[in-house]
Amino acid sequence: MFELSQDHEDFRRVVRDFAEKEVAPNIAGWDTAAHFPTDLVPKMGDLGLFGLVVPEEYGGAGDAGDFTSLCVAIEELGRIDQSVGITLSAGVGLGINPILTYGTEEQKQRFLPDLVSGRALAGFGLTEPEAGSDAGATRTRAARDGDEWVVNGAKAFITNSGTDITSVVTVTARTGTNEDGSPQISAIMVPSGTPGFVVEPAYHKLGWHVSDTHGLTFEDCRVPSDHLLGQEGEGFKQFLKTLDDGRIAISALAVGCAQACLELATDYAKSRMAFGRPIAVNQGVSFQLADLAVMVEGARLLTYKAAWLKDELHAGKRSVKEVKQAAAIAKLYSTEAAVTATRIATQVFGGNGFMEEYPVARFYRDAKILEIGEGTSEVQRMLIARGLGLPA
Numbered sequence: 001m002f003e004l005s006q007d008h009e010d011f012r013r014v015v016r017d018f019a020e021k022e023v024a025p026n027i028a029g030w031d032t033a034a035h036f037p038t039d040l041v042p043k044m045g046d047l048g049l050f051g052l053v054v055p056e057e058y059g060g061a062g063d064a065g066d067f068t069s070l071c072v073a074i075e076e077l078g079r080i081d082q083s084v085g086i087t088l089s090a091g092v093g094l095g096i097n098p099i100l101t102y103g104t105e106e107q108k109q110r111f112l113p114d115l116v117s118g119r120a121l122a123g124f125g126l127t128e129p130e131a132g133s134d135a136g137a138t139r140t141r142a143a144r145d146g147d148e149w150v151v152n153g154a155k156a157f158i159t160n161s162g163t164d165i166t167s168v169v170t171v172t173a174r175t176g177t178n179e180d181g182s183p184q185i186s187a188i189m190v191p192s193g194t195p196g197f198v199v200e201p202a203y204h205k206l207g208w209h210v211s212d213t214h215g216l217t218f219e220d221c222r223v224p225s226d227h228l229l230g231q232e233g234e235g236f237k238q239f240l241k242t243l244d245d246g247r248i249a250i251s252a253l254a255v256g257c258a259q260a261c262l263e264l265a266t267d268y269a270k271s272r273m274a275f276g277r278p279i280a281v282n283q284g285v286s287f288q289l290a291d292l293a294v295m296v297e298g299a300r301l302l303t304y305k306a307a308w309l310k311d312e313l314h315a316g317k318r319s320v321k322e323v324k325q326a327a328a329i330a331k332l333y334s335t336e337a338a339v340t341a342t343r344i345a346t347q348v349f350g351g352n353g354f355m356e357e358y359p360v361a362r363f364y365r366d367a368k369i370l371e372i373g374e375g376t377s378e379v380q381r382m383l384i385a386r387g388l389g390l391p392a
Ligand SMILES: Cc1cc2nc3c(=O)[nH]c(=O)nc-3n(C[C@H](O)[C@H](O)[C@H](O)COP(=O)(O)OP(=O)(O)OC[C@H]3O[C@@H](n4cnc5c(N)ncnc54)[C@H](O)[C@@H]3O)c2cc1C
Pocket: 090, 094, 123, 124, 125, 126, 127, 131, 132, 133, 134, 156, 157, 158, 159, 160, 205, 208, 213, 369, 372, 373, 374, 375, 376, 377, 378, 379
């Protein structure tokens, strides 16, 4: 597979056009104000971006969409701004995907149409103050009391969890102990506004200023027993599977970041004069741009190979193991390439690269989280090593 289908490329142009018209003119102001652009979300919904992997009965694209299209959309939004890209990536991968995959028909009918249209967003609360890479160390608890679950605990760094249109956050919680003594973890949906569900003030972040991120606290928070997502005790496995898809999406976001850096730095190097000639004539500059082009190409190929495998898995033609390995490889390579790309681009811009008027400064701040979220680079290396059959 060396190129995407014509349909995918046509779709890319539609999303690129949207990002250049709706996001690019506003993004610097939104970023400075750390403003979450609530009004943009339904416009993304109108374009069908939240429904690319969702069946038609819930308002999605059905057979007309696939995971590759979602990656194209995330890459193109991410090429203009990473925060807007992660709003889509998390909105689908962490918000919609678990409900679609594990929800009952009633749960899907209740939440998905609004999430797909962009009238609502959902979050996914796995990480806790004491449980990140070691996500199984979850301390949040949910106890049954009659027809209700009573949730107590805290989650950290949860994307899309506190916007004006957030309708629900799915959280992992201990609901008992397995026979081998390990905690039994389940997934529970907590609608926004439920008494005892406290959205903490937004974090003051290095980057992703336009993305919504909050800590969450649950204090005797009661939800009906039918808010359990999937089977009791299956929550941890469900979330690990959810993260495999999320990693490919983050890889696409990283491709968008690296692509933007390549374009911005190449244009700048051709026009910026030093010593009476464009800086691009110096091999010290042009070789860095050549390296950047190689990274973009490599990251894109790995990302779309993983996305294609994911679509093949959906069609029953590939194994979960194969997709898991491809996702970890793509995420590791692309995110590290994106961080390097922002460093090269900022260097090419010289002092201007340190100024917020130039988008490379924002990409530089935004890129670092790519190596951390949805599994750090170290976690990806652990997964890849495990995929090679090496002892855990
Ligand atoms: C802006 C933002 C948005 C986020 N959105 C969400 C979200 O929507 N939902 C959600 O659940 N989480 C979210 N996260 C959390 C994110 O997934 C975690 O921060 C990430 O998984 C790392 O966990 P941690 O921060 O606890 O780091 P830790 O697990 O404490 O790791 C610290 C360092 O130790 C390293 N390390 C840990 N264990 C090992 C090991 N065994 N071997 C080698 N190195 C190791 C890590 O790689 C890392 O470098 C978000 C985070 C941020 C910053």
